[in-house]
Amino acid sequence: MGHGGGGALSGELTRHLFTPAYGNETLGGLGDSAVLPLPGARLAFSTDSFVVRPLFFPGGSIGDLAVNGTVNDLAMSGARAAYLSCAFILEEGVGLPVVGRIADAIGAAAAAAGVVIATGDTKVVEAGHGDGVYVNTSGIGLVPDGVDIRPQRAVPGDVVIVSGPIGLHGIAIMSVREGLEFGVEVESDTAPLGSLVEAMLAVTRDVHVLRDPTRGGLGTALNEIAAASGTGVALVERHVPVPEAVAGACGFLGLDPLYVANEGRLVAFVPRTEADAVLAAMRAHPLGTGAAVIGECVAEHPGMVVSRTGLGGTRVIDLPLGEQLPRIC
Amino acid sequence: MGHGGGGALSGELTRHLFTPAYGNETLGGLGDSAVLPLPGARLAFSTDSFVVRPLFFPGGSIGDLAVNGTVNDLAMSGARAAYLSCAFILEEGVGLPVVGRIADAIGAAAAAAGVVIATGDTKVVEAGHGDGVYVNTSGIGLVPDGVDIRPQRAVPGDVVIVSGPIGLHGIAIMSVREGLEFGVEVESDTAPLGSLVEAMLAVTRDVHVLRDPTRGGLGTALNEIAAASGTGVALVERHVPVPEAVAGACGFLGLDPLYVANEGRLVAFVPRTEADAVLAAMRAHPLGTGAAVIGECVAEHPGMVVSRTGLGGTRVIDLPLGEQLPRIC
Structure with a gap:
């Protein structure tokens, strides 16, 4: 089951089995499309x-x-x-x-x-x-002219923005599947993000990376981008918007919200000079009202995602091996 | 299971359930692509x-x-x-x-x-x-300029050509699935038909209809084209190339070769004036050496496929309700 979870095992299957079998440059990009x-x-x-x-x-x-x-x-x-x-x-x-x-x-x-x-x-x-x-x-x-968005383009100095609160889809699925009640009903965030991206590209065509953190959640998406670009990602964990209901459910279930699936969120890597304007455009869009800066790209720890925790310490955000919640999408 | 068989039940599912739900003109064409x-x-x-x-x-x-x-x-x-x-x-x-x-x-x-x-x-x-x-x-x-190939374009006078012997894929699957032996091993005809179609289009861009008779076989493909175009199809059954091994297996299994699946064959509807040249081009291609004229479009019995049998009689080639062989592709 782990090979279907979007984590390290999924990546191995793609890199070591599918990509060599199909042998071409196009597939080598390994973006979402x-x-x-x-x-x-x-x-x-x-x-x-x-x-x-x-x-x-x-x-x-x-x-x-x-x-x-x-x-x-x-x-x-x-x-x-x-x-x-x-x-x-x-x-x-x-x-x-x-x-x-x-x-x-x-x-x-x-x-x-x-x-x-x-x-x-x-x-x-x-x-x-x-x-x-x-x-x-x-x-x-x-793809509009002048747009070149792919995980390899993350560079030190990029600002990392998430478009809204995380973990809602995974917890919504989990709650119905397991018959759990968390006081309030948690609803999936599933939504089409095309118009949000258009609003961002209207600010600047120089968006470096976009990713929707579905299977494997935000933690997996950030790891994939760090690995593809060879850039370090410094995450400020307390700035990651986690709804109270998601935090509560995750505590109860022993899950980390960073690895819980989303279906209507994106994470963006944008040049520092454009970050404020892009963030403002996102917040002005119905699907980006909860957008927040959650970190930056750094020259240190290349290819790794490191979180500054609430207490001033640091922890490495790893790529999960398999999956927390199977068949989430 | 019948709803997956590519026959009448499959068609109903598409027409009455999917097409109205997705509501658009593009899907209305219902060609292979x-x-x-x-x-x-x-x-x-x-x-x-x-x-x-x-x-x-x-x-x-x-x-x-x-x-x-x-x-x-x-x-x-x-x-x-x-x-x-x-x-x-x-x-x-x-x-x-x-x-x-x-x-x-x-x-x-x-x-x-x-x-x-x-x-x-x-x-x-x-x-x-x-x-x-x-x-x-x-x-x-x-799609090359000037090419407009779709089932609706069949008209009385078109010549119907099949690119080679039929039934090999279905019988190959059946033989291994049921552990049957027919004297000689029957191999699937699976093959990519792009270069054969290019060779045909090099003769004329005015090919009216192409169809690969997979699930449901040649009989189903001809029925779909007759229904889409409102044209009658007159089939000369003895001209349909049926390999001896397929005929034998079908006799043994109680199947009609006209409804057995193919994976490397096509049926073409071309204007009479172009038919000889298209047939020659097909026969010159490795995947079309067994090409044969098997019938024509007629103004009689619009929307129906009627076969002239070996004895000079006629029989209606119906759209099958479900499928002869499930999970053939």
């Missing part, structure tokens, strides 16, 4: 399969995740999603009303994100060889 | 999930199907595949050597088809919620 040259345009192209349990949860469904997840992967290249594909693997016996509710959620989420479902596929497998509904979406979008 | 406008280019975009059992079979593997299937869906729009995504859903406990063999097959098939694996994803589900390995590929390619 590939940026591809075509005559007259640069395309972003991304794919994700969704296996979340349960199919419906507070704040959304597998249908919302399937649209928003791929829209967001494209947005992390600076691209506005144009077209999505949508492929179902249905388990024999799943009710058509369930499939219908998911398709309706996909349609509504696509409309909200301004993306067109262009093509699809449906396969059915025998009972016991699936889990109700699995969905794959792939997406394509155009 | 969508043709999408982007500044300066027309893109083809297609997706397919592969759930074939077993993962390895005579003539190929799920990896070959995953590449060739999507390359071929793009080719059926006249597009040369440029980039593929590749997403795995792995069942907990599947051996990494198995995943490695599949990834190697994907890499080799991509190289053979001249397509780049640009982006990917891996999810892992618990044992009992998958079946070893499921693979989704999505692909994008460019």
Whole structure:
């Protein structure tokens, strides 16, 4: 199960097995989406399969995740999603009303994100060889001229901004899956981030890195960026916005909010000179009202994420080996 | 299970559930891939999930199907595949050597088809919620200027050509799955059809329809084209190339070769004036040596496929309700 968790084991599978097998430069970038040259345009192209349990949860469904997840992967290249594909693997016996509710959620989420479902596929497998509904979406979008956003571009001096409070999606899933109550209902943050990214790029095209910290959470995303760029990331842990309900649930469950999944948040690495303006633009957008500076890139500890703790000490934020919560997306 | 078989039930699911839910014109075309406008280019975009059992079979593997299937869906729009995504859903406990063999097959098939694996994803589900390995590929390619290939373009007078003998993939899968022996080993015909389509388009850009008759076989493909265009298709059944081994196996199993899956064949509808030249170009290509004219479009029985049998009678070739062989691709 750990190989599917988005942590170190997932990375090994990709680096040591898939990348050599497919042998090409494009895949080597390992961003959330590939940026591809075509005559007259640069395309972003991304794919994700969704296996979340349960199919419906507070704040959304597998249908919302399937649209928003791929829209967001494209947005992390600076691209506005144009077209999505949508492929179902249905388990024999799943009710058509369930499939219908998911398709309706996909349609509504696509409309909200301004993306067109262009093509699809449906396969059915025998009972016991699936889990109700699995969905794959792939997406394509155009990358604006002058935009070059990828993990390798983080450099010392960059300011690290998160777009809002973290951990809501993971805790929302966990609460329904385990039947836990935390006083207040925690809702998933699933949302399409394309227009937030557009608002940021209207300030400056020189955004260095964007990442949506889904599986593996913020801690994993920061580690991947530090490793890809060879830059150190200094995190000010007390500046990371953690909702009270998430902090409480994490304490109860023995989880670290830094590794809990998000579905409607992004982390941005921007040049210091642009940071204030980008932060202001984010806060003016409905999906960025809780944006906060949470750290910076440093020349020290290259490739590592180090947190300054509340007490003035430091701790290394590692890449998790597997996953805290399986099948979160 | 029938809803995944590519027959009438699959069509109902798409028409009555998915298309209304996603509500857009692009999806309404319902070809093997969508043709999408982007500044300066027309893109083809297609997706397919592969759930074939077993993962390895005579003539190929799920990896070959995953590449060739999507390359071929793009080719059926006249597009040369440029980039593929590749997403795995792995069942907990599947051996990494198995995943490695599949990834190697994907890499080799991509190289053979001249397509780049640009982006990917891996999810892992618990044992009992998958079946070893499921693979989704999505692909994008460019449609040449002046090419407009889609099922709606079939018109009375078109000549119907199949690129080679039918039924090999389905019988190859069936033979290993059921442990049957038919004297000679039947191998899957899985192959990338992009270069064959290029050779055809070098003769004329006015190819009306292309379809790779996979799930549901040639009979289903012809029915879909007849229904989409409102044209009658008159099939000369004795001209359909059925290998002896396929005919024998079908007799033994009680199957109709017209509904058995293919993975490296196409059916083309071309204007009568171009038919001889297109057929010659196909026969000169390694994947089209067995090409044959199998019928024509007629003004009679609009939307229906009618076969002239060996004895001079006629029979209606219906759209099958579900599927003869589940999980064939």
